[in-house]
Amino acid sequence: MKNLKIFVVSDSVGETGEQVVKAAATQFRPNFDGIIIRRFPHISNDDHIKNIVEIAAMQGAIIVYTLVEKQKRQLMYNLCQQNNIDCIDLLGPIIHLFSNRLEEFPLEEPGIVHKLDDDYFQKVEAIEFAVKYDDGRDPRGILLSDVVLIGVSRTSKTPLSQYLAHKRYKVANVPIVPEVEPPEELFQVDPRKCFGLVISPEKLNVIRKQRLIALGLSDDAIYAKRDRIEREIAHFYKVVEKLGCQVIDVTNKAVEETANDIIERLERLKK
Structure with a gap:
């Protein structure tokens, strides 16, 4: 042979x-x-x-x-x-x-093919990270992330996390609720990579009512009440003040616009 x-x-x-x-x-x-x-x-x-x-x-x-x-x-x-x-x-x-x-x-x-492969796998890893650490389900991800998003319910935290993940950023997002203490990891993270998302009470009222209707529920639930929304936003600002993080008003912004704003701020930190 x-x-x-x-x-x-x-x-x-x-x-x-x-x-x-x-x-x-x-x-x-x-x-x-x-x-x-x-x-x-x-x-x-x-x-x-x-x-x-x-x-x-x-x-x-x-x-x-x-x-x-x-x-x-x-x-x-x-x-x-x-x-x-x-x-x-x-x-x-x-x-x-x-x-x-x-x-x-x-x-x-x-090596161009391998560079493209690396980009692809980084993107997949970031998307999986965003899903795993979405909506504060595991606060351990906060300290592992490139970006941390906080905000009251319906401020586009999840779609924004996914959009940033497609740009290969590892994102964790945490809901801010008056009745629930923010996770301690949130106060250990670099405030420069933490972004608070806020929205006008009027806009949030409309969004939450639409959400309730889409779920087949009555739109006059406490979740969508104006006084409840204002109390949540007031609590949000108290948390933001403690964290020292940046705040972005997403009232009239598309997800892409907010994402680009965050990316620009992060890039400025590198200079």
């Missing part, structure tokens, strides 16, 4: 090349018997390529490469030809085809 050694060479992590090699290898040796795959990731200069070719020549290896820079692909091909090494360029032909069809030059920037 013949053996086979394959070098997978990449200017990124090399996962793409390795998966293609494994997919082909399993058609001959499902358990990879006698097949050795060695990955060479993050190849950043010509000397790396030359050294790999020298090793491949000594060991009789095949080289499979995923290099986004045309110059490095050409160097690899030329060196393999000079040393009688079998090689396969996985990216070059498809990049060339796309370039012709799109009539554009490629970026030739390694």
Whole structure:
């Protein structure tokens, strides 16, 4: 039984090349018997390529490469030809085809796919965080969050948390109710990342009545009474004063507008 050694060479992590090699290898040796795959990731200069070719020549290896820079692909091909090494360029032909069809030059920037993957997983993690620590259900999330939102009921804390999560911010939100003491974690958090959301009593009265009707309840419940709303907002301001956090009036703001306001304030802190 013949053996086979394959070098997978990449200017990124090399996962793409390795998966293609494994997919082909399993058609001959499902358990990879006698097949050795060695990955060479993050190849950043010509000397790396030359050294790999020298090793491949000594060991009789095949080289499979995923290099986004045309110059490095050409160097690899030329060196393999000079040393009688079998090689396969996985990216070059498809990049060339796309370039012709799109009539554009490629970026030739390694690792873009993984950068996009990282962004995606950060977003998923932030969304899961917002769900887990929504509506004060677990105060432990307050100290783990990038942003903390507080406010009385129906001030858009949950949709705002989700919107910010899609921007990869980990958000916890806490309802402020006169009858319930705020969690102690709220007083331990950096007030600069805590935002109080307030809304006019008139607007909140309308929103709460609509909410009650949508639930099939009477719109004259205490929850929607004007005096109850005013008492909640007064209590909210007392909590805000203790926390020293910023307050944003969301009365006539869309969720996106409030989110952008918060993001701008957070970005200013970094400067």
